[in-house]
Amino acid sequence: YTTVTNVLVHNTTFVRPATFYISGFSNIPYDKYYYVFLFFVYIMTVLGNGLLLSVIYLVKTLHTPKYMIVFSLALTDLCGSTALIPKVLDTFLFDRRYIVYEACLSYMFFVWFFASLQSWTLVTMSYDRFIAICFPLRYHRVVTKPAIAAMLLLTWVVSLSLFALAAGLLDRLSFCGSLVIQSFFCDHGPIYRLACNDTSLNYIIAYVGLITVIFCPLILILLTYVCIAIALSRIASGLDRLKALKTCTSHLILVALFFLPLVGTNIAALTSYIHPNARIINSTLSHTIPALLNPIIYSLKTEEVLNPIRKLFKNNRCKNISKYYKCVLVLH
Structure with missing residues (x-):
């Protein structure tokens, strides 16, 4: 497959390959069309999230704790x-x-x-909804900019530490057999399984990563929604209950889009055999589709965000029209 380099470190011979080979789909005709589809998904993701980031940055009324979380997502x-x-x-x-x-x-x-950051940002969103519905009178005292900034910073530090450790543990392995990664990118599981020395620490960190990125955030989100459901059940008015519930629907859709494919794929990969093609399709969609739909579902359909966008476009149009009439007057 490729040449390997032997490196002697602390009396232990590590066999590190010069390169790996990423296999991708196996025996699927016209697979290039799928990658072209991913290209258009990426373009729309950049446009949607870029627009949302610009609006939140430019519009001062959106400089609130809630939109700090949306900006982070x-x-x-x-x-x-x-x-x-x-x-x-x-x-x-x-x-x-x-x-x-x-x-x-x-x-x-x-x-x-970044997948870990996405996961924990969804947890931070659920915390925001939990305080807003269960403790509405304390919301502005509890959900403050410093508090949200500290929560988001913690997610960055924990995620950075965990996956730096995972990469470091991969770097101590020897690869003296196949160098073909059975995935569409350099995924952690398919890499460490190629090693020919002890991978028990890598196996442990894979489980820790799975718990940290998927199961722990998902459990915390579910617990917050159990508390929200209990709080809503105590609201006498059905109309007020429906209004409160509507503020959570977008977040619940995002949670389902992000977690369900990841949970299904990783449980299948760890507990039984999953065909590489199925793993690739599930993984690519779970890593790309939520990023495409998040700005549309959570933000770009809300009046708080739509109104500033309309005003920005309206002001630009008015400026262009005024420039046009000035030019006409000068020409005449």
Whole structure:
């Protein structure tokens, strides 16, 4: 497959490959059309999240704790898609399937780092909804900018530490057999399974990562919604209950879009056999579709965001019209 380099470190011989080979789909005709579809998904993701980030940054009325969380989600969606899709397109559309060893570890780190940030940002959103519905009178005292900034910073530090450790543990492995990664990117599981020495620590960190990125956030979100459901059941007015529930529907859709494919794919991969093609389709969609739909579902359909966008476009149109009439007057 490729040449390997033997490196002697602390009396232990580590066999590190110069490159890995990313296999992608196996025996699927016209698979390039799928990657073209991912290209259009990426373009729309960049446009949607870029617009949302610009609006939140430019409109001062949106400089609130709630939209700090939305800004963080849009930023991690944009960075996560950028970490994954351009390299996937380069790998398969242009048939550059060999990837340098160090680049492969960096690739794995950034994809899972931003996936972890997306997951915990959804937890922070559920916390915001929990306080707003269960403790509405305390909301502005509890959900403050410093509090939200501290929560978001904590997610960055924990995610950074966890996946730096995962990459470091991969770097201590020897690869003396196959160098073909049975995935569409440098995924953690398919890489460490290629090693020919002890991978017990990598197996443990895979479970820790799974719990940290998927199960722990999902359990916390479900617990917040149990509390929200209890609080809503105590509201006498059905209309007030419906209004409160509507503020949660967008977040619940985002949670379902993000977690269900990831949970299904990873449980199947860890407990039984999942065909590489099925894993690739599930993983690509779970890493890309939520980032595309998040700005549409959560923000770009709300009046708080739509009104500033309308005003920005209206002001630009008025400026263009005024410039046009000034030019006409000068010409006459």
